[in-house]
Amino acid sequence: MQSIRDIRRRIRSVSSTQQITKAMEMVAAAKLRRAQGRLAQARPYAEKAEEILKNLAGAAAEAAHPLLEVRPVKKSLLVAIASDRGLAGSYNANVIRRAEVFLRDYNPDNCGLVIVGKKAFDFYKKRKWPVRKVFADFGGNLHLAKAKTLATELMRAYENKEVDQIVLLYTRFLSTSTYRVHLAPFLPLVPEKKEEVSGDYIFEPSPAEIFEQLVPRFCLTRVVLALAESFASEHGSRMISMGAATRNAGEMIDHLTLVRNKARQAGITKEILEVVGGAEALQ
Amino acid sequence: MYQLSIVTPDRVFYEGEVVSLVAPGTAGYLGVLTGHAPLLTPLAVGKLTFRDASGKTFLAALSGGFLEVSKKGAIVLADSIEFPDEIDRARAEKAAEKARQRLAKKEGIDIPRAAASLARAENRLAVVEEAMRSASAAA
Numbered sequence: 340m341q342s343i344r345d346i347r348r349r350i351r352s353v354s355s356t357q358q359i360t361k362a363m364e365m366v367a368a369a370k371l372r373r374a375q376g377r378l379a380q381a382r383p384y385a386e387k388a389e390e391i392l393k394n395l396a397g398a399a400a401e402a403a404h405p406l407l408e409v410r411p412v413k414k415s416l417l418v419a420i421a422s423d424r425g426l427a428g429s430y431n432a433n434v435i436r437r438a439e440v441f442l443r444d445y446n447p448d449n450c451g452l453v454i455v456g457k458k459a460f461d462f463y464k465k466r467k468w469p470v471r472k473v474f475a476d477f478g479g480n481l482h483l484a485k486a487k488t489l490a491t492e493l494m495r496a497y498e499n500k501e502v503d504q505i506v507l508l509y510t511r512f513l514s515t516s517t518y519r520v521h522l523a524p525f526l527p528l529v530p531e532k533k534e535e536v537s538g539d540y541i542f543e544p545s546p547a548e549i550f551e552q553l554v555p556r557f558c559l560t561r562v563v564l565a566l567a568e569s570f571a572s573e574h575g576s577r578m579i580s581m582g583a584a585t586r587n588a589g590e591m592i593d594h595l596t597l598v599r600n601k602a603r604q605a606g607i608t609k610e611i612l613e614v615v616g617g618a619e620a621l622q
Numbered sequence: 623m624y625q626l627s628i629v630t631p632d633r634v635f636y637e638g639e640v641v642s643l644v645a646p647g648t649a650g651y652l653g654v655l656t657g658h659a660p661l662l663t664p665l666a667v668g669k670l671t672f673r674d675a676s677g678k679t680f681l682a683a684l685s686g687g688f689l690e691v692s693k694k695g696a697i698v699l700a701d702s703i704e705f706p707d708e709i710d711r712a713r714a715e716k717a718a719e720k721a722r723q724r725l726a727k728k729e730g731i732d733i734p735r736a737a738a739s740l741a742r743a744e745n746r747l748a749v750v751e752e753a754m755r756s757a758s759a760a761a
């Protein structure tokens with residue numbers, strides 16, 4: 340049996356770990372609340388932009404835009420969004436696993452990567468896939484200027500015909516405890532056409548010109564939304580896993596306390612027996 | 623009265639019933655009253671003003687975007703938009719100065735970008751000025 344001292348030391352170490360996981364849970368909860376707020380704020384713009392684009396696509400059938408041009412796919416680009424930090428349960432592992440499944444159909448010559456999140460980069464920096472660009476400074480915090488840099492980079496790559504297809508890999512935030520890894524085609528943009536076109540729209544100056552201006556903005560919102568969803572999922576996942584860790588540590592402490600008490604009692608019993616035995620020997 | 627929502631990629635700026643809206647279209651300022659025909663237009667950098675049901679007038683600095691008017695109401699998709707009290711004056715002044723310097727050099731760097739940056743900064747400053755003027759007139 341372990342000595343009482345060893346057990347006490349373990350209890351102390353487990354309870355300090357518990358304090359850390361508890362603190363991390365609380366931090367994640369605060370960050371989650373903020374990320375959720377961001378997500379709620381970002382959604383209306385995306386929804387409205389999509390609505391307008393649909394209206395427009397119906398009216399401006401002839402509209403051509405470099406970002407809408409569908410080309411035969413020779414080169415692909417996968418944008419994988421994961422987190423910068425670990426200890427978020429299986430969050431990063433899930434994203435990476437899905438990325439690996441996607442990449443199975445491609446080879447390093449016809450598919451590149453753009454990575455958001457240090458953890459995903461740690462995984463891919465030593466692998467055969469060419470990494471075009473890494474964004475590892477979001478820190479789970481949606482920053483509009485940085486999101487813009489990412490979106491611009493992607494749009495430029497497509498417009499310059501460096502790639503013929505861009506796919507976004509992110510996690511959709513469903514609730515604090517659930518998220519779903521989601522793979523969405525990003526470019527070329529395929530606007531859904533509305534069935535009935537409200538034909539009496541006034542387009543100022545012209546549908547084509549509006550299209551020209553709307554498409555890049557729409558692409559930006561897609562990126563912003565994907566980031567917002569991913570970050571909310573990340574914090575949610577971290578909060579849940581840290582909560583579980585805190586609970587596990589509690590259980591472990593309970594168990595160890597029990598063992599410690601048993602050991603202490605056994606020690607006392609032994610001592611009494613020795614005293615009694617010694618006294619009896621004297622008689 | 624109609625429903626106006628002003629949204630930017632990272633926040634909902636305003637949501638509510640308004641009586642009128644004046645927005646900086648790319649071809650000049652345009653006003654939207656109740657019952658306006660469906661319209662879709664890009665917006666330029668400029669002043670956005672609207673009046674709510676109680677007659678209160680709002681002024682904001684808009685840095686480009688879109689305006690859609692439909693039967694359901696009006697939507698402004700703004701690239702960025704601020705009320706005068708949200709504008710960091712010192713920062714706008716600095717940005718304007720920087721853009722002017724870049725334009726003065728005239729070579730290398732992206733002239734349209736510098737010009738756009740200057741327009742945004744000057745617009746923000748103009749909006750702050752106007753808000754201050756109307757505040758002192760009211761007092």
